[in-house]
Amino acid sequence: MKKSKLRTIIIIIVLLVFGLLFFNKFIGETPDKAEIKAVALKVDNSEVINSGITSIGYQSIKVRVLKGKYEGEKFTAVNQFTGKAEIDNYFKEGDKLLVAIKEKGNQVTAVKVIDLYRQGWELSLFLIFVIVLLIYARIVGVMALFSFVTSIYIIWNLLIPGLLAGYNPLLLASFTLIILTALIIFSIAGLTKKGLAAFTGTVTGLLITIIITLFFGNKLGLQGMTAPFSQALLFSGHMDLNMKHIFFASIVIGASGAAMDIAMDIAASIAEIKAQKPEIEMRELIESGFNVGRAVIGTMTTTLLLAYSGGYLTLLMLFSSKSTSLSRMINFKMVAAEILRTLTGSIGLVLVAPITAVLAGWIYSINFKEVIGWKKD
Structure with a gap:
């Protein structure tokens, strides 16, 4: 029994380490240099031309930054349409957005909307998966979760870079x-x-x-x-x-x-x-x-x-x-x-x-x- 508990503790620790590495790799980029979370305050669609389910042109969106060194500041961001419905997003007021801020020195030169900010709901879905897995499978669930997270880490850090190389x-x-x-x-x-x-x-x-x-x-x-x-x-x-x-x-x-x-x-x-x-x-x-x-x-x-x-x-x-x-x-x-x-x-x-x-x-x-x-x- 003691060995089983000890093994569980070790696995959880290793799982947390890999989780932190995963978090740092995908989410933990320095907000000032990468994409950050913002909220849409006002959307201007005057430059948008709709054609069926696709759009061309761009939206001009007033956003307020929610994280990073620009937290609380307001900018005008651009959402450029490509005419491809599988890629484009049509934003409205109140949407949580992922925006990229381009800097030159300490000066903000451009702000671009990347996509909807979906991280929160994705994390919620993952937590439901973890809870259900652990409630039903217990120690086996911990092992399965360990292999799940580690597999993602290996694929992203070994397979993908190797293929690109x-x-x-x-x-x-x-x-x-x-x-x-x-x-x-x-x-x-x-x-x-x-x-x-x-x-x-x-x-x-x-x-x-x-x-x-x-x-x-x-x-x-x-x-x-x-x-x-x-x-x-x-x-x-x-x-x-x-x-x-x-x-x-x-x-x-x-x-x-x-x-x-x-x-x-x-x-x-x-x-x-x-x-x-x-x-x-x-x-x-x-x-x-x-x-x-x-x-x-x-x-x-x-x-x-x-x-x-x-x-x-x-x-x-x-x-x-x-x-x-x-x-x-x-x-x-x-x-x-x-x-x-x-x-x-x-x-x-x-x-x-x-x-x-x-x-x-x-x-x-x-x-x-x-x-x-x-x-x-």
Whole structure:
């Protein structure tokens, strides 16, 4: 009991450290040099031309700064419209805004509205997630929260900078996923046979998924430009990036979470069977793992389909409204990219199940102490 409490305390401390690092990285920029919070006092729409749901021109907004060295001061900020509804915001009086103040020396030269200030509600949503997770899962919830926050930190500080630096996207993604898989699985299962089986099954399945993605991605002639903001990324000074392999890496990363779920389900099932029936043979363990895997796979592959199709629901509605033929639809570049994402991810999931079953059956059927020649005095 004492060890369990001590482990919980250590995890919470580590979690707080990572939380502070995360906060400092994303939110803790010096307000005087970066974006700050303000409130809209008065909005002038005289220069705005509305066309349907889009607008062109700009809003002139009187704002009062709520944080930083300019706290309480009032400025006139500009909200420039681009004509793209997915990016533009139409602000009104009373809105909490994120504004950027440009300085030259100690003089304010320009104030620009960046977006709505959504941090408060996003933090509230995250706190609800934390509370629900901890109330239900308790110590396991603490471990899950630790792996959640740490995964965000690793992705932002290892994967993203590495991709921008031009490192091989698939190698870097593989390395990152191995770290994340070890972190997530071993933080939940501990350094146990169950954790080892889930880890090796997940990694093996993901490596096979990479090979399948490379082969069919090249055959489908996809260059990775269907990903959101890929063109903007290239034109922002990163023309040397391999967008095709970055897209392939995103497919494998997207499937990794579900792969870990399946691997852990099967490994945990075999661990429970072995605990209840210690004399069971390896063949029976593997057969049990296969049976569990078949049941889990039946819903998990559909989960991927729903997740990916949900992201392109409006595109599917557009095809339906235009009575687009099936042939034209499935050959459309964006649809082909999502077909590749869904099917390669699903193939990876199907492969993770039997691989984990075999590995877990073998791991739980051998005595590691005898294998390494260790004898208890």
